[in-house]
Amino acid sequence: MPENFTLGEFDSLLAILGAISAGVLSWYTWIRERPLEARITFMVDAHVIATNEQNHIIDCVLAFENKGNTRVKIRSLSLTVRGIADKPWQYWEGHGNRLKFADEIFKDENLIPDVWKYMFVDPGVVQQFRYTTLVPRSYQVVLIYGKFLHRNRDPHTAQKIFAPESPATTPLPSH
Numbered sequence: 001m002p003e004n005f006t007l008g009e010f011d012s013l014l015a016i017l018g019a020i021s022a023g024v025l026s027w028y029t030w031i032r033e034r035p036l037e038a039r040i041t042f043m044v045d046a047h048v049i050a051t052n053e054q055n056h057i058i059d060c061v062l063a064f065e066n067k068g069n070t071r072v073k074i075r076s077l078s079l080t081v082r083g084i085a086d087k088p089w090q091y092w093e094g095h096g097n098r099l100k101f102a103d104e105i106f107k108d109e110n111l112i113p114d115v116w117k118y119m120f121v122d123p124g125v126v127q128q129f130r131y132t133t134l135v136p137r138s139y140q141v142v143l144i145y146g147k148f149l150h151r152n153r154d155p156h157t158a159q160k161i162f163a164p165e166s167p168a169t170t171p172l173p174s175h
Contacts, residue, residue, distance in 0.1 A: 002018060021031070033046045034091045039066070039067040039068035040064055040065065040066050040067065040068065040072050040121065040150075040156070041064070041065040041067060042062070042063070042064055042146070042148065042156050042157075042158045043062075043065075043158050044059075044060065044061070044062055044063075044144050044145070044146040044158040044159060044160045045061045045063070045144075045159050045160050046058050046059065046060045046061065046142070046162060047162070048164050049061055049132070051137065051164070053137070053153050054133070054136060054137060055134040055135060055136055055137060056135045056136075056137060056156065056164045057132060057133075057134060058081075058133055058134070058135050058142070058144075058164070059130060059131075059132050060081070060130070060131040060132070060133065060144050060146075061128050061129070061130055062077065062079065062128070062129040062130075062131070062146045062148075063126060063127070063128045063129075063131075063152075064121045064126070064127045064128075064148075064156075065121075065125075065126075065127075066121040066122060066123050066124065066125055066126075067123075067124075068123055070123065071120050071121070071122050071123065072120060072121045072150075073118045073119075073120050073151065074112070074118060074119050074120070074121070074146045074148050074149075074150075075112065075117070075118040075149065076110055076112065076118070076148060076149040077110065077111045077112050077129065077146070077147075077148045078105065078107070078108060078109055078110060078111065078147050078148070079107075079108050079111055079131055079144070079145070079146050079147075080106070080107045080108075080143075080144075080145040080146075080147075081104075081106050081107075081133065081135065081142060081143070081144055081145075082101035082102075082104050082107040082142070082143045082145065083101060083103050083105050083139035083140075083141065083142045083143065084099075084100075084101055084103070084104060084139065084140055084141045085103060085136075085137065085139050085140065086138060086140075087102060090102075101121045101141070101143045102158060103139070105135055105136075105139070105142070106133065108131070111127070111129065111131060135164060138167075139164065140163060140164075140165070141161065141162070141163050142161070142162055142163075142164055143159060143160070143161050144159065144160040144161075144162075145157065145158075145159050146158050146159075158160070
């Protein structure tokens with residue numbers, strides 16, 4: 001150490017370097033882990049409740065699990081139901097070997113009622129949004145497609161494909 005450099009000054013320099021290092025590490029951790037950003041899992045499921053000669057009653061479940069530290073507000077939530085009826089199965093042109101669900105059974109642009117303005121999911125909560133509808137029995141395979149927009153307007157999507165006549169369709173477990 002230089003002669004003019006005292007032990008007290010050295011301690012001060014170490015304290016300043018330690019504070020700067022802690023600040024840089026905290027900033028890096030904040031940017032990398034983004035503790036206030038939403039961490040939400042979105043799943044779609046569906047199963048048959050009942051069947052008559054013409055239709056299946058389908059219970060669609062859109063499930064959100066908030067794994068983050070902040071409340072997530074969802075202002076736009078849509079559901080599309082497509083199917084394959086008595087037509088030949090074919091690939092969806094321009095989408096590789098992906099199966100084409102030619103018929104749009106219905107499309108609901110926003111499931112959140114206008115009076116609500118939004119729905120929310122608090123941290124640590126699994127929130128289920130149920131939508132019950134009819135699907136004609138002529139559809140052998142059904143695609144349920146859910147989509148919601150996050151606050152930055154990025155779409156988050158999930159799909160479920162099932163055969164309404166199949167006994168293998170099981171609902172999501174209740175939380």
